[in-house]
Each structure stands twice: as C-alpha cells, then as structure tokens.
Amino acid sequence: MNLEQQIKQAMQQVAELSDCQLIEPITVDTLLLESGLDSLGYAMLVAQLEEDLGYDPFSELAIETYPSTFAEFLSVYQRCASKQ
Amino acid sequence: MPNLLQQLTSLTHTGKIHSLSKTVALSELLFKAKQIRQQNPELKQQKVLIVDENIFDFISALVAFDGWCQSIYIASQNLTQPKVDNLIQWQQKPPQSAVSQLVIDDNEQIDTSWFLATSGTTGEPKWYAHSFAALASSVKQSRNLTKVNWALMYQPTRFAGLQVLLQSLLSGANLIDVHGKPALQQISLMQRHQVNAISATPSLWRQLSMTQQLDNLTLKYITLGGEIADQGILDHLSNLFPNAQIKHIYASTEAGVGFVVTDKKAGFPVAWLASSDNETPKLKVSSQQHLMIKPKHLIGDNLKSLTDPQGYVDTFDKVAVTDERVMFLGRASGVINVGGNNVYPEKIEQVLLQSAEVDQARVYGQASPLVGALVVAEVVLQPNSEPQLAKTRLLSNCKAQLARYERPSKIRIVASLKQDASGKLNRKNHD
Numbered sequence: 331m332n333l334e335q336q337i338k339q340a341m342q343q344v345a346e347l348s349d350c351q352l353i354e355p356i357t358v359d360t361l362l363l364e365s366g367l368d369s370l371g372y373a374m375l376v377a378q379l380e381e382d383l384g385y386d387p388f389s390e391l392a393i394e395t396y397p398s399t400f401a402e403f404l405s406v407y408q409r410c411a412s413k414q
Numbered sequence: 415m416p417n418l419l420q421q422l423t424s425l426t427h428t429g430k431i432h433s434l435s436k437t438v439a440l441s442e443l444l445f446k447a448k449q450i451r452q453q454n455p456e457l458k459q460q461k462v463l464i465v466d467e468n469i470f471d472f473i474s475a476l477v478a479f480d481g482w483c484q485s486i487y488i489a490s491q492n493l494t495q496p497k498v499d500n501l502i503q504w505q506q507k508p509p510q511s512a513v514s515q516l517v518i519d520d521n522e523q524i525d526t527s528w529f530l531a532t533s534g535t536t537g538e539p540k541w542y543a544h545s546f547a548a549l550a551s552s553v554k555q556s557r558n559l560t561k562v563n564w565a566l567m568y569q570p571t572r573f574a575g576l577q578v579l580l581q582s583l584l585s586g587a588n589l590i591d592v593h594g595k596p597a598l599q600q601i602s603l604m605q606r607h608q609v610n611a612i613s614a615t616p617s618l619w620r621q622l623s624m625t626q627q628l629d630n631l632t633l634k635y636i637t638l639g640g641e642i643a644d645q646g647i648l649d650h651l652s653n654l655f656p657n658a659q660i661k662h663i664y665a666s667t668e669a670g671v672g673f674v675v676t677d678k679k680a681g682f683p684v685a686w687l688a689s690s691d692n693e694t695p696k697l698k699v700s701s702q703q704h705l706m707i708k709p710k711h712l713i714g715d716n717l718k719s720l721t722d723p724q725g726y727v728d729t730f731d732k733v734a735v736t737d738e739r740v741m742f743l744g745r746a747s748g749v750i751n752v753g754g755n756n757v758y759p760e761k762i763e764q765v766l767l768q769s770a771e772v773d774q775a776r777v778y779g780q781a782s783p784l785v786g787a788l789v790v791a792e793v794v795l796q797p798n799s800e801p802q803l804a805k806t807r808l809l810s811n812c813k814a815q816l817a818r819y820e821r822p823s824k825i826r827i828v829a830s831l832k833q834d835a836s837g838k839l840n841r842k843n844h845d
Contacts, residue, residue: 347809348818370753373784374823381824388784 333411334404337375340382341367344374358401365400385410415547417481417523419447427560427586431469432607434595438470440583447477453507459524463487463495463503466571469591471506473583479504480546485527487541490571493531496541530573549576553584560586562635565604566593567614572836573665574639578613587611601627611635615837616647620774624794629654639663640836642742644764645680652678664742669707669717669727671695681733681741697740698726704746705729732758750779750787752819757789762822763839765815766791769808771799774831776839777822791822794831801827 331339338356345352345366352366367375380386387410397403422428428440451458462483464475479486487496495503528549531539564582566589568575575593582589590607592600601622604612609631614622616638622628633655638647643662652660664682665672673695675682687697696708706726720728732743744760751757759777766775774794779787795804805825812821833839 347813347821347823349813370785370819373753373782373788376784377780377782377788377790377823 333407336382337379337404337407340375340378341365344371344378348374356400358399358404360400362398362400362403379407383407383411385414417526418546418550419444419477419481421550421584422477425584425586429560429582429586429588431473432588432590432603433469434591434599434603436470440473443470443474444477446474450474450478451482457502457504458482459484461485461487461498461501463489463501465489465491465503466569467491467506469566469570469589472570473579475504475506480526480528481524483526484524485529485543487529488571488576489531490569493539493571496529496531496539528576530571530576532573550580550584552577553581555585562587562611563607563609564589564611564613565600565609566591567600567612567618568837569593574613574615574836597621597625598627601625601630605630609633611637613637613639615640615833616643617641617774617831617833617839618837619647619651621833623650623654624773633658636660637663639665641839642744642760642764643675643680644760644767646764646767648678648680666705666707666727666729666731669695669709669729671707671709679739681736681739684735684738684740687735687740696726699733699735699740700726700728702746703732703734703743705731705733705740705742750777750789752779752787752789753785755817755819757820759789762789762791762812762816762820765812766793766808766822766825769804769811771796771804772808776831780824785819788823789820790824790826792826792828792831794829795827 341352341356344350348367348371350366350368350371353360353364356365362372376386376388387406390410397406416424422440422444430437430439431443457479460483462479462485464472464479464486466472466489476486487498487501489495525545527543528546529541529543531541562582562585564578564587566575566578568578570576570579570593579589581587588607590603590609592603595603610633612633612635614637619638634657636651636655636658639662648660648662651658659676660678661674661676663672663674673682677683687699689696695710698706700706706722707729708724708726717727722728730746732746734741734743742760744758749756749758757779762777763775766772766777772793773796776792778790780790782788793808795801805827808825809821831839
C-alpha cells in the first residue's frame with residue numbers, strides 16, 4: 331500500500347470514529363476543509379498516521395502554513411517520509 | 415488526648431507486625447520506643463525527620479516521637495527532604511545497653527505536629543501538618559477488630575498508609591506490610607498471614623484482581639480510596655466477597671475532610687446534598703459543578719480564598735448530579751482540554767473498564783498541534799483477549815457513550831500500567 335492509500339485508509343477510520351462523513355471521491359484537488367473531516371477529525375488523523383507510519387510531520391517539520399488540499403497534505407507526508 | 419505511646423500502652427491486647435522476612439510483636443516496638451526516648455534526650459521538643467526504611471523502625475520512631483517532639487516530618491526514602499530550619503534526621507542506632515526497666519518522664523505532654531507530604535501536581539512535595547488526634551479520629555476499636563489482619567498496601571508515610579497503620583495498631587489488630595511488593599508476592603504474603611482487611615486504591619485493587627488469586631483470601635473489610643471508585647470495581651469486589659463490608663472513601667485535601675460511602679454504589683446519594691444530618695459534612699454543588707464541603711472545624715487562613723460566603727470550601731472535584739447519585743468526574747484541574755472541550759480522564763477510563771476484556775485502563779492527554787490535546791488510552795487486556803478485536807469493540811463502545819472529543823484517538827494495548835508511589839495511576843501528560 332502506498333502512502334496515498336495509507337492516508338485515505340486512515341481518513342476512513344478517523345471519519346468512522348469521529349462521526350464525520352467523507353466526500354467521495356477524494357482527489358488531489360479536494361480541499362481539506364471540504365473533505366468531510368473537521369479540525370478534531372484532522373487532529374485524530376495526524377495522531378492515527380503517527381501510529382501507522384511512526385512520524386508526525388506537523389511536529390517534526392517546521393510547517394508554516396497548513397496544507398489546504400489533499401495534494402498538499404500528501405506532499406507534507408512525502409517530504410517527511412523521505413527524511414526518515 | 416493521650417499520645418500514641420500512652421494509648422498503645424493502655425491497650426489490653428496488642429497485635430503483631432509482619433514483613434516479608436520477620437514478625438515482631440507491637441509490645442517489643444513499644445519497649446524500643448521508650449529506649450529511643452531515654453537514649454536520645456537531645457531530641458526532646460525538636461523537629462525530627464523520620465525516613466521510612468523498614469516498618470519496625472518506622473513504627474518505633476513514630477511511637478517514640480509523638481507527644482515528645484515538637485514536630486515529626488514523615489518521608490519516604492525517595493522523597494525530597496523538606497527545607498526546614500533545625501530539622502534533625504532520625505537515624506536508628508543499636509541500643510547502647512540492655513535496659514530492663516525504663517522510666518519515661520511523660521509529664522510534659524507536647525502536641526506534636528505530624529507533617530506529611532502530598533505528591534502535588536508539579537512534582538515538588540507540599541508538607542501539611544496534622545495532629546495525632548485528627549489522624550486517629552477515624553480509628554474504630556472493638557473486640558472483633560482485634561482479630562483483624564490488615565494488609566498495608568500503601569506506603570506508611572502517606573496519609574492513607576498512616577490511616578491503615580494507626581487503625582491496626584490502635585485496635586489491637588495485626589498488620590502485614592506488603593506495600594511496594596509485586597502483586598503475586600503481595601497475595602502470597604496475605605494468604606500466609608490470613609489477611610482479612612485491605613485498604614487500597616481502585617488501581618491497586620485491579621492489580622490484585624489480575625493475579626486471579628484474590629478470591630483465595632477471605633476478606634471482611636474492603637476499603638477503596640484515593641481515586642474514583644467506579645461501579646465495575648465495586649461490583650467485581652462485591653461478587654468476589656459478598657459478605658464483606660465494602661466502603662469507598664472520599665477525602666478532600668483542600669477541605670481537610672471526607673466521608674464514607676457504604677452502599678456499594680459509585681458516587682454518593684443525591685439526598686446527602688440537602689442533608690441536615692450531623693454525621694456527614696454539609697455538601698453542595700457549585701455552579702461550576704465542583705463539590706463544595708462545609709467542614710465542622712474552623713477554616714484556616716490558607717482555605718479562605720477557596721471558601722464561599724456560606725462557609726463551603728471548594729474541593730476542586732468535578733461532579734455530575736443524576737436523579738439518584740452524585741458521581742465524581744475527576745479533578746477540575748486534571749481535565750484534558752480538547753479544542754476547548756473539557757475531558758475527564760476518569761470518565762473515559764470508566765467507559766473502557768465496563769468491558770470484561772479490560773483489566774486496567776489509563777487515559778491521558780497527548781499534545782496535538784491541531785486541537786491542543788487529544789485523548790489517548792492505554793489498556794491492559796485480560797490474558798486471553800484478541801487485541802485487534804478488543805480494540806474495535808472498545809472503540810465502538812466509546813462511540814456509543816462518549817462525545818466525539820471524548821473518544822480516545824488511540825487505544826494502546828500495554829502489558830502493565832505505571833502507578834505512582836501512592837498507588838494512583840500515573841496520569842501525567844505524555845506530550
């Protein structure tokens with residue numbers, strides 16, 4: 331499973347736990363705020379991914395602006411993965 | 415009020431103290447206490463620090479110094495010592511000579527202050543003075559109580575440990591020191607000495623229960639204190655010991671008072687909020703849902719800022735009032751703030767503990783760059799549970815009962831949970 335699939339799977343799990351309804355489909359251009367997850371959902375997603383992947387880019391990298399699209403979110407994780 | 419030595423000397427029956435390696439009659443320790451006074455006259459009216467090294471020397475020092483020294487500071491070995499001028503650390507020395515007759519000058523009665531440390535939230539211990547009369551005020555004495563074998567599960571230097579120690583010594587019962595030992599060793603020592611009374615925190619009770627040997631004991635007196643007693647542990651203990659007296663104790667360090675609940679139900683009856691009964695302290699719930707207590711004793715200056723115009727002291731314990739019960743939710747200060755919502759770890763732990771697969775649970779806040787903090791749970795599962803299935807079931811139970819922000823974002827399956835020196839779950843943030 332590649333990183334993109336892993337993130338999408340974690341989004342499903344978190345949506346389930348936090349009573350969020352994800353939009354279908356999630357594409358690279360999907361705005362995070364419109365994906366169906368709210369801030370609590372994203373906080374849970376980051377925590378879930380830290381558990382699955384072993385790192386949390388938002389704590390490890392000095393990210394000045396939070397990603398707004400799914401593509402940006404994915405790229406933050408890809409950057410962090412390459413540094414592991 | 416007579417001092418500890420006078421009270422113990424006047425008993426018609428005194429018990430024995432057992433540790434892992436030896437047994438000593440209390441009468442021997444009383445003799446030793448008199449020797450200490452006779453051989454260390456320079457300590458009279460001084461401030462003395464007693465460090466708990468072994469239970470026998472600890473008891474003889476307490477007996478020697480109460481009513482004889484100005485103050486005694488009681489510390490465990492790993493505690494930072496108090497910064498007090500002219501404090502003398504007591505060191506047990508071998509007796510200088512065998513003395514058969516000891517004459518103790520007991521005419522000058524001193525009201526000794528007993529200083530105990532509380533763990534505090536920041537790590538630096540705080541020292542609070544108590545009188546022997548106050549510490550011994552809840553001690554019960556009767557002919558039946560002389561037949562009790564108490565297990566000492568708490569450190570004897572802690573408030574709860576001293577309560578067990580004084581109860582057993584002053585009622586003529588036996589005391590079995592098991593504190594700090596691994597649970598299996600505790601159970602085997604308790605069995606060897608036929609322990610029938612245990613006072614412990616709910617976490618320590620769960621640990622004992624995990625040995626699967628707790629029901630080898632015949633318990634008559636069961637006390638829970640120091641943490642919220644949830645219905646799960648109360649039910650578990652009353653199923654194991656249907657004939658035992660089970661009580662859970664609520665104590666407020668802030669207000670310096672407490673009360674006892676004996677109906678085997680979590681929380682306490684709502685009727686107590688309006689009670690005019692003189693036996694229990696007067697109670698009410700503040701607009702912030704804090705339990706407020708009106709102590710019978712005079713309120714000291716240090717409590718004035720926590721006291722409302724009617725004389726009720728804020729306990730900083732959050733409660734929820736249901737139709738019948740007032741339920742404890744946890745410390746007002748121990749809450750996890752998830753994106754501006756307060757989460758009470760104890761409440762989440764109680765939901766997790768409803769599952770028969772869960773032996774122990776601990777919930778704490780983990781820093782989150784997005785919402786301040788998230789709820790994280792650690793659970794110890796029953797030996798035969800399937801971790802992945804258990805996790806799924808726990809999450810679905812949490813979903814059914816908890817608000818979104820209250821649900822653990824992670825449930826970690828662990829082999830054991832850390833407890834701090836007082837036996838309470840260590841719930842410090844992992845951020």
